[in-house]
Amino acid sequence: MSLSPRIARLWAPQIALAAGGVLSLVMLAALVLGKIGEGRMPGAGALLALAAGAAVVLALLRLGRVSRIAQVFLAGAVVSTLAVAVLLPSALPAMQQALMQGTAFAAFLTALGLIRAPVRRSKLIARAAEGLFAHSARARVLAVSLGAQGISVLFNIGTIGMISDIARNHDGARKAAGKRGIDTRAMTLSALRGTLLMTVWSPIGLGFAIVTSAIPGLDPVAILALAFGLVALLSVAAALLQAAATPLPEGVPVHDPAPAGAGRALGAVIAAILGLIVLTLAAHRLLEVSFLIAACLVLPLLAALWPRIEPGLRAAPGEPGGLARLSAASEGMATESTIFLAAAVIGAAVAAAAKAAGIDALIAGGQLPPLAVILACLVLIPAVGAMMIPHTIVMIMAAQLFGAGPVGAEHPYALGIALLFAWALAIAASPISAMAIITGRELGVAPTRVTFALNLRFTLGLMAAAAVLVSLLYLFE
Template sequence: MPTTPPRFRLSTSPEIALSAAGGLSLLLLASLVLGKIGAAWLPGAGALLTLSAATAIVLALLRLPRVSRIAQVFLAGAFLATLIVALALPKALPAMQAALLQGTAFSAFLTALGLIRAPVRRSSLIARAAEGLFAHSARARVFAVSLGAQGISVLFNIGTIGMISDIARNHDAARKAAGKRGIDSRAMTLAALRGTLLMTVWSPIGLGFAIVTSAIPTLDPVRFFALAFGIVAVLSLAAAGLDAAATPVPPGPRPQDPAPEGAGRALALVLAAIAGLIALTLAAHRLLDVSFLIAACLVLPLLAALWPRLEPGLRSPGPEGALTRLSAASEGMATESTIFLAAAVIGAAVAAAAQAAGIDALIAGGQLPALGVILACLVLIPAVGAVMIPHTIVMIMAASLFGAGPVGTDHPYALGLALLFAWALAIAASPISAMSIITGRELGVTPQRVTFALNLRFTLGLMAAAALVVGLVYALD
């Protein structure tokens, strides 16, 4: 009997979708990086940038059925915002085009970040480095984990929290089984959370840093990185010291676990890799005259390709190719890439509307004091996160609105620091942030308890310290 042919379905199979995502991601990265690097001398560089933006849109639409609901809403909002600007503020369309290209760079950067996260997740070198942080007595251990987690999280990001928590539980069980004093795994998990949060303020391959340095034209990214790193170093030492001092130490001998074999060398190698990554990003930024964001899009895939060669145990036994890894990285960061692409466009639309309403004139005329605007960003962005509204779009709106205006022009470093601290504080204050969710899961409590109880003192203390630092930099800016 003849059979009825199957009906055509619009949705592709996962294998085809992954392959298409990988190919488009490769085209996105290549056209964006080549277009930016060759802007001054390469004929057709502008066409390459247009191609990268078009590719980012196609990629976002292809992944639309598989991203989160909030990402779908953001993308629809970006199309609506573009339509409204085209009808009501056509003079702002060039700014919208620039925002689309900026969102394209965010999307490419997140794919590049996904590439390096794949080998890092499987790295035994990083696991051994983290193990070495526990070879101390109770208070020194809190101090070491607080600072060490900050370095490791540059590469491992939110995965650092779960890894430190697992190691702490394993050490606690082993010590108790041997009749020794246990380890406070909750304190270790919170120390890892705080180190990871502080990393987001200064890491030049972090999303917050990318948003700020892209939005404030008068900001020198290299000087800003040095300033942010120095300030966070001082605050980190103070915070880790306070955490260590508050750690109860029972009477009696204070035993410590010996460091696992090779842990010290592993930690040194990981820190060297991080320093090398930062140095290469700085060099690419200076030598190629591109933004940190574009420099990272070039350096991160290079490090991702080199890492398995530096650590042979990471080499896949199967025929895993570069395009397959790129497909997986693209798919793993699909939701974040869609959100940042859309948020850049929405932020530009809000900035255009605010500028049309005369906000720049109010700031320039003194009716809205610049310091008040800067401190308002520091407080309001975390407040948005605390009420479980995604803070990403508010951060990008604030950066778009004030970065190129009078505030960013006159006080770039104060505004940049306020936005970066606000980014970290919003993550700490939001019960729906990945860090709060992971920490809650590791501690067996709700993310709300992590945010509004266990980590509240740290968040408020960091906000107060950030306000003082921003005020000082504003006075000197």
């Protein structure tokens, strides 16, 4: 073999990563600037086209490095586009709009990858989580159930493993000191449930991004406040029930001392979350862009500022620069970005076909009652997850199909809340979700046992409670 092919093969991955970083930067910058300038400055449309082109090229460039399901989704998007072009050419503008929506999802996921890098290395978050264990048995269940929800806004699925590790450490230390141990399984399940509930209302969550971008009648600020309020109510009720079911240890309850600085760490994490929400709301209002685009602007900013909040995370001399970090963040979210980009296009094609078949007329005519449609979304999306089918595409299809139609126009908040809960429930019901896999690994059981046994009562209870809340919201909306 000659030297030249060897060099080419050696440098190909580095070139691909560098190209991925450049394309991700172009996609993010062009999308944000184009959306801010839309209707205000000439050339905004060209910037948006550039962002979409960068997203498509990026997906094709990484085709061999993403999961098989992402490859299938991308092929499905191509076939769907060709089918619409031939059979429903009048729906091509909706397909273009869907491509822009998919581009926004891909950019959002890249921005999310940027913030996850410093958060994963954060000792501040670990210290805050450690402080949740400084309670007696029942109070500890309550603290972890609620605290995990807040921490997981930034740390996401990493919260489950982190709290499980802390629980095992405390359990070992207490037993070594002759004290009663900690129910580590209860702590891990509490972390899982807190993380699941966070996905309903988190402003930087994928479910929130899908819902707010698909239902024109929603005010993102109002749906955020409503979702948070409903989840807070259910979270406290669920945590209290779980705490009540926790057996009390014999004798005088012993509190583990809170580690030094745990209170300040928890306060800093809460401040970071509030700051993220406030900045996103401000960008949404002042720049008149969607919540999704505002998050694409704020998340990279927070990722850059986090090392200043936590000086221990500052880059040492010789560490990768900003473009390399962006490339790594984009690569880490490659599969998810490809799936969401493709799912938006496929969803638009399915929605166009359903509308051409007259589904809007059936809803408007009363043959399909809006409440039945909304509750069907709440049940069917998790059912798809339980069948080990990726629920992402069904969620996006439902949001696109009903969000801009009669249901979304007449009952945007009932539909939005139902979809947000359906997203969380689908994750809870799916044995192939990352949360089920991580929880199963931490507990030493199969993910199917997590979803269909250990967490089943919680999932069914949450679905029933969500159905009641959505029905009440529908009646009063």
